[in-house]
Every structure is written in C-alpha cells, then in structure tokens.
Amino acid sequence: xxxxxxxxxxxxxxxxxxxxxxxxxxxxxxxxxxxxxxxxxxxxxxxxxxxxxxxxxxxxxxxxxxxxxxxxxxxxxxxxxxxxxxxxxxxxxxxxxxxxxxxxxxxxxxxxxxxxxxxxxxxxxxxxxxxxxxxxxxxxxxxxxxxxxxxxxxxxxxxxxxxxxxxxxxxxxxxxxxxxxxxxxxxxxxxxxxxxxxxxxxxxxxxxxxxxxxxxxxxxxxxxxxxxxxxxxxxxxxxxxxxxxxxxxxxxxxxxxxxxxxxxxxxxxxxxxxxxxxxxxxxxxxxxxxxxxxxxxxxxxxxxxxxxxxxxxxxxxxxxxxxxxxxxxxxxxxxxxxxxxxxxxxxxxxxxxxxxxxxxxxxxxxxxxxxxxxxxxxxxxxxxxxxxxxxxxxxxxxxxxxxxxxxxxxxxxxxxxxxxxxxxxxxxxxxxxxxxxxxxxxxxxxxxxxxxxxxxxxxxxxxxxxxxxxxxxxxxxxxxxxxxxxxxxxxxxxxxxxxxxxxxxxxxxxxxxxxxxxxxxxxxxxxxxxxxxxxxxxxxxxxxxxxxxxxxxxxxxxxxxxxxxxxxxxxxxxxxxxxxxxxxxx
Amino acid sequence: xxxxxxxxxxxxxxxxxxxxxxxxxxxxxxxxxxxxxxxxxxxxxxxxxxxxxxxxxxxxxxxxxxxxxxxxxxxxxxxxxxxxxxxxxxxxxxxxxxxxxxxxxxxxxxxxxxxxxxxxxxxxxxxxxxxxxxxxxxxxxxxxxxxxxxxxxxxxxxxxxxxxxxxxxxx
Numbered sequence: 055x056x057x058x059x060x061x062x063x064x065x066x067x068x069x070x071x072x073x074x075x076x077x078x079x080x081x082x083x084x085x086x087x088x089x090x091x092x093x094x095x096x097x098x099x100x101x102x103x104x105x106x107x108x109x110x111x112x113x114x115x116x117x118x119x120x121x122x123x124x125x126x127x128x129x130x131x132x133x134x135x136x137x138x139x140x141x142x143x144x145x146x147x148x149x150x151x152x153x154x155x156x157x158x159x160x161x162x163x164x165x166x167x168x169x170x171x172x173x174x175x176x177x178x179x180x181x182x183x184x185x186x187x188x189x190x191x192x193x194x195x196x197x198x199x200x201x202x203x204x205x206x207x208x209x210x211x212x213x214x215x216x217x218x219x220x221x222x223x224x225x226x227x228x229x230x231x232x233x234x235x236x237x238x239x240x241x242x243x244x245x246x247x248x249x250x251x252x253x254x255x256x257x258x259x260x261x262x263x264x265x266x267x268x269x270x271x272x273x274x275x276x277x278x279x280x281x282x283x284x285x286x287x288x289x290x291x292x293x294x295x296x297x298x299x300x301x302x303x304x305x306x307x308x309x310x311x312x313x314x315x316x317x318x319x320x321x322x323x324x325x326x327x328x329x330x331x332x333x334x335x336x337x338x339x340x341x342x343x344x345x346x347x348x349x350x351x352x353x354x355x356x357x358x359x360x361x362x363x364x365x366x367x368x369x370x371x372x373x374x375x376x377x378x379x380x381x382x383x384x385x386x387x388x389x390x391x392x393x394x395x396x397x398x399x400x401x402x403x404x405x406x407x408x409x410x411x412x413x414x415x416x417x418x419x420x421x422x423x424x425x426x427x428x429x430x431x432x433x434x435x436x437x438x439x440x441x442x443x444x445x446x447x448x449x450x451x452x453x454x455x456x457x458x459x460x461x462x463x464x465x466x467x468x469x470x471x472x473x474x475x476x477x478x479x480x481x482x483x484x485x486x487x488x489x490x491x492x493x494x495x496x497x498x499x500x501x502x503x504x505x506x507x508x509x510x511x512x513x514x515x516x517x518x519x520x521x522x523x524x525x526x527x528x529x530x531x532x533x534x535x536x537x538x539x540x541x542x543x544x545x546x547x548x549x550x551x552x553x554x555x556x557x558x559x560x561x562x563x564x565x566x567x568x569x570x571x572x573x574x575x576x577x578x579x580x581x582x583x584x585x586x587x588x589x590x591x592x593x594x595x596x597x598x599x600x601x602x603x604x605x606x607x608x609x610x611x612x613x614x615x616x617x618x619x620x621x622x623x624x625x626x627x628x629x630x631x632x633x634x635x636x637x638x639x640x
Numbered sequence: 641x642x643x644x645x646x647x648x649x650x651x652x653x654x655x656x657x658x659x660x661x662x663x664x665x666x667x668x669x670x671x672x673x674x675x676x677x678x679x680x681x682x683x684x685x686x687x688x689x690x691x692x693x694x695x696x697x698x699x700x701x702x703x704x705x706x707x708x709x710x711x712x713x714x715x716x717x718x719x720x721x722x723x724x725x726x727x728x729x730x731x732x733x734x735x736x737x738x739x740x741x742x743x744x745x746x747x748x749x750x751x752x753x754x755x756x757x758x759x760x761x762x763x764x765x766x767x768x769x770x771x772x773x774x775x776x777x778x779x780x781x782x783x784x785x786x787x788x789x790x791x792x793x794x795x796x797x798x799x800x801x802x803x804x805x806x807x808x809x810x811x
Contacts, residue, residue, distance in 0.1 A: 178666055179673050183717040186661065203717055237658070237720045363711035366704055 056228055061193050062087035062221040065154060068197035070097050071230050074125050076116060076491050077101070078109040082129025083169060084156025087221035101491060101520055104512040106133050108484035110140020110211075111510065114149045115488030118471045119446050121274060123204050124488065126153040131169030134215075135176065139478060141211045142180040146475025147297060148272055150209035152200045153181075159219035160188050173215045182210030188217065190225035198233040207240030208361040209272055240360060244377035244385060252332070252356045252373045253389040259330035260401035261408075262290045265313065265342075268297030268474065269335015269359060271467045273379035278302070278467045280383035281334065287390065288397055291409055293321035295336050296459055297474040304463035310409065311418070314342045315610050316456040319417035319619055320409050325350050326616035327408070333357045335379045338368040339475070340639070348615035358382045417608040418460050419622055427577050429454065429529045429600040433461035433501065436527060439584045445497045446489045448472065450482040450506030453535035454528075456606045458501040480509030483526060487513055490522040497525070497588070504530040504597075505554050514567045517593040525587055526595045528560060531602045539605045543628055544637055564595035575599035612639035646702035650679070651726040652733060652803045653710065654811055658718035659685050659693040666716055667695060676709050677701060680735075680778070680800040692720070696803050698778075723811045725803050733803040737781045742769045743792035751791045758784045769794070 059067065065088050069077065078101045081089045092100055103109040106128045113124025124144075128137050134155045144151045158167040174186045183203050185196045193216065200212040256262060264285060270277045278301040285292050285308050292302045293310040302309055311318035313325055322344075325331065331353045336342070338357075343349045349369060357364070357371040358379055365374040375382050420430045447462055448471040449455040455472055464470050471489060473481040486500040500507075507528055517524050537552040561571030570590050574583035574597070587594045607622040613636025620627045657663050664683055671678050680698040685691075699709060706724070714722045725731035739760075741751050748770070755762065755772045758780070764771035774784055778801060785796055805811065 174662055175665070178662065179669055184662075207715075238717050361711075361715060363708065363715055365711070367708055370704075 056226055058224055059227050060087065060091070060221065061190050061216065061223050061225065062091040064193050064225070064227045065197065065216070065221070066091045066095055066098065067227055068194060068230075069125060070095070072123070072198070072201045074098050074123070077125040077127055078103055078112040078116070078488065079127030080106055080109060080129065080133060082133050082156065084130035084158060084218050085127060085133075085154075085221075087218065088127060088154070088156070088216075100127070101487075101516065103484070104515050105510065106136035107139050107480065108487075108510050108513040108516065110137050110144065110151060110153065111478075111481050111484035112488035112491070112513075113151045113153075114140065114144050114147070114481075115448060115471050115485030116492045117149050117151060117488075118271075118485075119468050119489035120492040121468065122492075123201055124149070124151045126151060128153065129156045129169065130158055130173065131171045133169075134173040135171060138176060138180055139476075141177055141213065143473055143476040143478045143481060144211040145180055145182060147473065148209050148268060149211070150204040151211040152204050153211060153213045155213060155215045156221070157186065157215045157217040160217045161219070163217065173213065177213045180211075181213050182208075184213035184215065186215045186217075187220055190220050190223035193220060193225065194228045195233055198230040199235055201230070202233070202235050203238060207238070241376055242360075242378040242381045244358070244375040244382040246385070248373055248375045249382065249385045249389055252375060253386050253393060253395065255330055255354055255356065255373065256288070256332065257390070257393065257395035257397060259290070260398055261327060261329040261405045262288070262332070262402075263310075263324045263328040263330075264290055264292040264332050264334060265294075265325060265336055266292060266298045266301055266334040267295040267336025269379050270298050270301040273335065275467060277335075277380040277383060280380060280387060284383060284387055284390070287387070289402055290397070291324055291406070293317070293324065295339070295342055295474070296472060298336065299459060299470045300464035300467045303465045305465060312459050315344070315612075316460065316606050316608065318460075319415050319608055319621065320412040322610065322616040322619060323412045324409055328353045331355045333359075334383070335359060337364045340368070343368060344610045345613055345615045350616070415621065417619070417621055420604070420607075423601065424577065426601040427575065427580060427598060429457050429531065429604055430461050431577060432527075432529055432580065432598050432600055433457050435580050436499070436501070436584055437462045439581065439588060440497060440499070443497050444493075444495075445469065445499065446471070446486070446493060448482040448485040448489060448498070448500045450500070450502045450509075451477045451479045452503045452506055453531075453539065453604075453606050454501055454503040454506075457529070462501070479506040483507060483510050483524070484513045486524040486526070487517050487522050490517070490524050491520070494522075499525045499527055502526055502528045503535060504528050504532065504557060504560070505534040511563075514564070514569060514593060514595070518568045523590070523592050523594075526593070527587075528595065528597050529600050530557075530560070530597050531600050531604070532557065533602060536606070542605070543611070543632055560595050560597035564593070567593075569593040569595060571595050571597065573597040573599065612636045646704070648700050648702060649706060649726075650698065650700050651706050651724055652731060652801060653697045653699060653713070654723045654725055654803055655695045655697070655713060656686075656720040656811065657693050657695055658720070659691045660718055663693070663718045664695070666718070667697075667713065670712055670716070671697075671699075671709075674712065676705065682800040682802050696801055698801050721811055723805070725805055728805050729807075731803045731805050733777055733801050734775055735778050735781055735799055735801050736773065736775045737785070737796060737798040738763070739772045739774065739785060739788060739796050740769060740794040741772070741788050741792045742794050744768055747791050751788060754784070754787050754791075760784065
C-alpha cells in the first residue's frame with residue numbers, strides 16, 4: 055500500500071499494519087500530532103499510564119504474556135528519560151518492545167530546546183537498536199524495521215525518535231510488505247554438524263541435565279512443547295532459570311525446580327555434578343553460575359542460543375549451537391530419532407537415585423508458625439487457591455520474588471513475568487496491567503513487597519480507569535527484605551535504611567484509588583481473605599502482613615560454588631558464609 | 641571469562657557498517673560500556689552508493705575477550721560484517737603520521753637524515769622547523785618518533801591503522 059499522509063498518520067497506519075491492538079503511553083507537546091492521529095481511528099487502543107516507566111513495563115507484561123510486540127508512545131525529554139528504566143529492563147530480559155518517542159522539531163535539535171534531550175544518545179546502550187527519523191521519507195520504513203528488529207533474533211527494545219516537524223510533514227507511506235531488512239538476518243537453524251555432535255554427546259551421557267531459560271519462552275510455545283518431548287524421550291532431568299519458569303511443567307517428575315542463587319538443592323547439585331549439560335536459551339548469568347571457576351567442573355557443555363555473544367561469555371562451552379531454540383530442538387529430536395539413540399538406562403536410573411536423595415533434603419522447607427504468616431506459606435496458599443484458574447503472575451523484585459519463584463508452580467510458558475536481569479523494583483504492577491490488557495478475562499496477580507509496590511503504585515489509577523481487575527498481593531514485612539537479608543549476611547545486621555518507615559495504610563490507599571483493600575495477618579484467616587480477593591472483579595490491594603525476619607533459603611552465598619548451599623535446616627551457616635572476595639559481588 | 645593467566649593479544653578488526661548517524665557512537669559506546677580497549681580507530685566511508693563505511697579497530701585483550709568483542713560488534717544492527725584480520729592472516733596494516741620537529745643547525749641535519757632513512761617526506765619547512773609525513777606500520781612510526789624525540793619533537797598527529805587482508809578475496 056502506498057498513500058500520501060502525514061508522519062503522525064504514518065505512525066498510526068504502521069501500528070495498524072503491524073497488527074498492534076494496544077499501546078501504552080502518555081501524551082506531551084512533542085507527540086501531540088500522533089495523539090491527534092490516534093483520535094481519528096479506533097483500531098489501536100491506547101492505555102493511558104501515570105508514568106512512562108509504567109508504560110514500558112506494561113508493554114513488557116503485554117509482550118511476555120501474549121508473544122506479541124509491546125508498543126509504547128511517550129513524549130520528548132522527561133517522557134523519554136522516564137522510559138529508560140523500562141527499556142533497560144526489556145533489553146536485559148530480551149523482551150520485544152517498540153517505543154516511539156516524540157522529539158523537538160529538527161531545526162531545534164541541539165539548541166537545548168524545552169523538553170529536549172538526546173534520546174537516541176541516552177537510549178543507545180539500553181536498546182537493541184534505535185533511530186532518529188529526520189526525513190519523512192524514511193519514517194514508514196523505519197517503523198516497520200523497528201518491529202522487525204524488536205522481534206527477530208534475540209528480542210529487545212527498539213526506540214524510534216520522531217521530531218515534531220516530521221510528524222506534521224507529508225510523505226508517501228509504504229506498508230510492511232515492501233520492507234526487507236538489508237543486513238539483520240539472524241540465524242535460526244543450528245549448524246547440523248554441531249547438532250549431531252550434541253545429540254551424540256547427550257545420548258551417551260550418564261549424568262545429564264537440561265538447563266533451560268527465557269530463550270525457550272521467547273522462541274514460542276512450540277519450543278516448550280519440543281523441550282517436553284525431548285525430556286520425555288530421554289528421561290533426563292530439567293531445571294530452569296528464573297526467566298524460563300513455565301517452559302517445563304512444575305508438576306512433572308523430571309522437574310528439579312529453579313536453579314541458581316535461590317534455586318533448589320537438587321537443581322544446583324545436578325548442575326554441579328552432571329557430566330553433560332544442555333543449556334537451552336539461557337546465558338550463564340552470575341545468579342546461575344555462582345563461583346565461575348568452580349561451576350560444574352566435570353561436565354561437557356552444550357549451549358543453544360540465538361545470540362552468538364552469549365556463547366563463551368561467562369563459561370567455556372564445548373558445543374555451541376547458534377540458532378533459535380525451536381529450530382534447534384526440532385533438529386536435535388529428529389537426529390535423536392534417526393540415530394535411534396538409547397540413553398544408558400542404568401546410569402540414568404542411578405543418576406535419578408542421586409537426585410532423589412538431594413530432593414529428600416527438601417531445600418524449600420520452612421518452619422510454619424501458628425501466629426505469624428510465613429511468606430512462603432502465603433505464596434503456597436495463594437497457589438492452592440488459584441492453581442486451577444487461568445492465571446498470570448508478575449512480581450516486583452526482592453524476597454517476595456524469590457518466594458514466588460520457589461513456591462508458585464507453573465505448568466505453561468508465558469504465565470510468569472518477573473524482572474530477571476535488571477531486577478527492577480516497580481516492575482510487577484505495570485507488568486500485571488499489561489498482561490491483563492492482553493488477557494482481559496484471565497486472573498492476573500502481582501506478587502509484591504511493600505517496598506517495591508510503592509515504586510510504581512500510581513499505575514493503580516490506570517488499572518481503575520481501564521477496568522483492569524489486577525490483584526496485588528503484597529507480602530508486607532516492613533523491610534526491604536532482600537536488602538535486610540544481605541545486611542544480615544555482610545554487614546553485621548546493621549539495617550541501614552532498609553526498614554520501610556511511615557508505611558501507608560494500604561487498605562485505605564487502595565480505597566482512595568477506587569479499588570478494594572484487604573488486610574490479613576493471621577494464618578487462619580488467610581484462605582478466606584484470598585478467596586475474598588478472588589471474588590472481587592476490581593483491582594485489589596491485598597496487604598498480607600508476614601513474618602518480618604524470614605530469610606530466603608536455600609542460598610548459594612556469593613562467591614561460592616553450587617555444592618556449597620546454605621540450607622534451611624542450617625540457617626546459622628549464613629553468618630560467616632561469605633568470603634572477603636564474595637563481599638565484592640552483588 | 642578472562643583470567644590473569646591468559647596472554648593479552650593485539651587484534652585488528654575490520655568492519656563494514658551502514659554509514660548512518662550514530663553508528664560510530666554505537667561502536668565506541670560498546671567498547672567503553674563493556675570495558676574493552678581501543679588502541680586505534682579509523683573510520684571512513686568506502687562506498688557512497690551503498691552508504692557503507694569501513695571501521696578498523698585495533699584492540700587488545702585475552703583471547704576470550706577478543707571473541708566476545710567480535711560477537712558483540714557483529715550483533716549490532718548496522719554492522720554488516722566483522723573480520724578479524726589478525727586471525728585471517730598477515731594483513732597489510734598502514735598508518736600515516738605527520739610529525740613536527742623544531743631546531744637549528746646540526747639538529748636540523750640530523751632530523752633530515754633520519755627522515756630520509758625512514759623514507760619520510762618533508763611536507764612543510766621553515767627556518768626552524770620541519771613537518772614530516774611518514775607512512776608505515778605502527779611500530780615503524782613509533783620508532784621514527786622516538787628517534788626524533790631528542791631532536792626537538794613538537795607534536796605528532798597519527799591517523800590510526802588502516803588495514804586490509806592479503807590476496808584476491810575481499811571482506
């Protein structure tokens with residue numbers, strides 16, 4: 055399609071042609087022409103946020119729960135700088151987002167004009183790619199390219215900065231069908247030689263483990279299906295990073311639970327003692343590896359990743375396979391069947407015997423209390439109440455996030471959204487709103503802490519305005535709990551500024567916004583209160599008062615290898631667990 | 641992935657990139673943001689029609705870091721190709737330098753003799769100064785500059801390394 059129109063109209067037309075149904079934004083001087091063009095159409099629905107950071111997190115929640123690209127529209131200057139945290143979050147977690155920013159007119163660029171900032175300069179290191187469009191004749195192509203770049207290869211955020219005069223200028227619009235990217239053509243299929251070598255190695259393994267991550271989710275539901283098929287066919291154990299939860303069903307016997315700093319004992323011990331590790335769409339992040347030079351010392355490592363820069367970045371890989379998880383798993387399965395691969399049943403059975411002994415340590419156990427709600431108990435009860443429902447979970451960042459990852463169990467991909475890489479407090483509520491926009495009839499719960507929730511709480515107003523009945527389940531321990539836990543670990547229990555002073559009355563606060571507030575502090579009342587929350591078809595802020603001093607366990611102290619975990623039955627080991635060198639790490 | 645035991649290597653990387661605004665900032669930002677070294681950097685458009693520029697970076701690091709640098713560069717959207725000329729084979733590397741020396745009498749004679757033996761050209765002359773132009777490998781220029789140092793060296797302007805692979809194949 056080729057048609058003359060204004061730049062602002064091109065933006066809306068490009069969004070429509072890209073199949074965008076929802077966008078998240080906030081108007082301002084430098085994007086008014088686009089808002090005016092929006093006014094003249096009704097195909098793309100705009101969700102008005104209360105802060106631009108919220109807009110990007112909503113787009114992330116929308117993208118992660120639906121598999122589509124999340125779209126953001128913000129103004130120049132502070133609109134763009136407020137979006138930076140969200141963009142960085144999307145970059146680190148590989149979430150496809152297109153963020154359109156207004157800019158001062160081209161003749162004012164560089165003059166320190168009102169609400170001017172160097173948006174492409176500021177966002178260059180926190181986006182996958184960005185564009186400043188100075189010429190109306192480039193605009194349509196750049197917009198379509200932005201969608202292509204955001205979702206192909208390793209997904210990520212893309213910024214398109216559009217000066218106001220370009221929004222008013224008239225030009226010829228071209229549709230997405232006429233655009234082909236010149237150079238950016240990520241490789242999807244793995245090298246057949248490498249695939250073959252990997253399958254041969256795997257088939258002979260005696261102590262194998264699948265170490266899976268967010269790449270399985272990003273590759274689409276088919277990738278999760280293939281992972282399950284491969285696990286079933288081989289009988290090998292599966293663990294996952296925080297980002298990958300849900301790709302493999304938590305109810306399955308071959309599921310070891312999450313790995314890493316607060317992962318299960320069995321998952322971490324299997325990683326440490328395995329002889330063949332298959333990393334599927336994960337990146338050997340420091341939360342996963344612990345001490346790098348003692349990481350899984352006796353294993354051969356296979357790494358499937360669409361991004362070549364992930365290979366050998368932190369850990370030396372024996373068989374790297376560059377490609378998309380879905381394509382590579384498909385080829386590996388075909389190869390496995392063609393080779394009539396037969397795992398060493400005796401070795402695998404004895405490997406499972408070992409894993410079962412680790413599992414018997416019950417690393418996620420905790421001491422229940424008749425008077426205090428233990429945070430783990432709160433998550434367990436929440437899970438029991440909603441597990442049969444069509445539910446999406448988001449979190450903020452901190453202790454509650456780890457307890458949610460440990461005690462809420464996921465059966466399907468795209469159901470769990472958390473800020474993994476950047477660790478952004480304030481992510482959960484806007485992400486929940488984004489997920490609710492994508493799934494209006496589903497139950498969406500933000501598992502939060504009382505500190506994190508206050509970072510983007512203003513978005514409760516957005517939820518009310520657009521009738522998005524998200525549930526905010528706050529584990530309120532009156533501390534920035536993870537900070538407090540690390541102050542216990544490293545700083546002699548001196549709780550420097552980690553106590554949440556002057557907390558608001560969350561129930562009244564919810565009511566002030568027009569939502570519903572519920573408070574619960576007795577274990578015996580918890581089930582009833584959760585039910586009450588679920589019965590409300592409006593946004594609810596649930597203030598769950600929990601044990602203030604609980605720590606997240608088990609834990610690999612920083613600077614330690616996987617086989618030196620602190621277990622909940624010996625929490626006193628935390629006291630001197632971290633070496634001088636480990637203290638430097640975060 | 642770097643460990644202190646691994647040797648530090650010097651590599652010359654050549655890239656073809658889209659000649660678009662910000663492409664250089666993107667590459668330089670990648671080096672500074674991830675803590676990589678740039679020893680030398682040259683940039684120029686090489687094809688006006690296809691709007692391509694060639695960037696040559698000389699960098700140092702342990703082998704895994706060099707690999708990481710290449711992968712990181714390669715995944716930038718406007719980067720078409722990255723070639724490690726140090727791995728590909730003995731590439732031709734040249735640098736041009738302009739060097740100003742100031743002095744009178746015997747010192748002038750000495751400077752001219754050294755310039756002659758290095759096949760440097762004299763591109764500016766006054767009664768008390770010369771500007772020499774020299775082309776060659778970086779270490780040849782280093783050597784030339786160090787010999788001129790005691791003879792009244794005023795300033796040096798170097799282009800940085802331009803490099804190209806040997807043989808009939810292009811990058």
